Amino acid sequence: MIVCSCNVLSDGAIRACLDRGPACPRTPAQVHACLGCSPKCGRCARTIRAIMNAALGEPVHSCGTGCASACSLVKVAPTEEIAA
Ligand code: FES
Known part of the structure; x- marks a missing residue:
């Protein structure tokens, strides 16, 4: 499925660049x-x-867990980091 029509990016291409590494x-x-x-x-x-x-799992908010999803302090952490 095309997700970004401006750049013709598919959901598969987006998933492929999410490697969980640094x-x-x-x-x-x-x-x-x-x-x-x-x-x-x-x-x-x-x-x-x-x-x-x-x-990748829900993002971890550096401001705490109670803020809105639109929080500018969101960081995406690998699942291993979230579980720790
Ligand atoms: S649909 Fe326009 S930038 Fe992705």
Whole structure:
């Protein structure tokens, strides 16, 4: 399925660049950069974030667990780090 129509990015391509390592993209814009493009209209950002959350687990908020999902302090951590 095409997730980003501006750059013709599929959900499979997005999942493929999420490697759980230290170079793993942490934001939708970093996913675009990983795939050799940049965000244009931004309409795909929420869907890319949802794919990231499904693949990597829910993000860990550096401000605590009670903040909204739109918190600017969100960081994506590997599952092993979340479990620790
Ligand atoms: S749909 Fe992804 S930048 Fe426009």
